[in-house]
Amino acid sequence: MLAMLLSxxxxxxxxxxxxxxxxxxxxxxxxxxxxxxxxxxxxxRYKHLFTLFKRVAPPVECMKYILTYQKGKGRGNQLNKNKKSN
Structure with missing residues (x-):
């Protein structure tokens, strides 16, 4: 196990x-x-990055980046982000 001390x-x-x-x-x-x-x-790669993100971000921020899957759509269109577009 590794640990990091961050400001x-x-x-x-x-x-x-x-x-x-x-x-x-x-x-x-x-x-x-x-x-x-x-x-x-x-x-x-996204899953690995999200795992790291969960360790440094508050739960509210993490919820915005959870991958969701839509049923009935092609594979290329299945991944969506729950984040509002800016």
Missing amino acids: EKEIKEMQYLLKREMDEILYDLRDDRIDLFIKKEMEE
């Missing part, structure tokens, strides 16, 4: 970096031109 500023920076990376992955997952195999790998 409040470093926690905010970590949250910001993880959010940006997760947002970028979510944007790319909506692109129909990307192969399904690549999207599957992107989902795996």
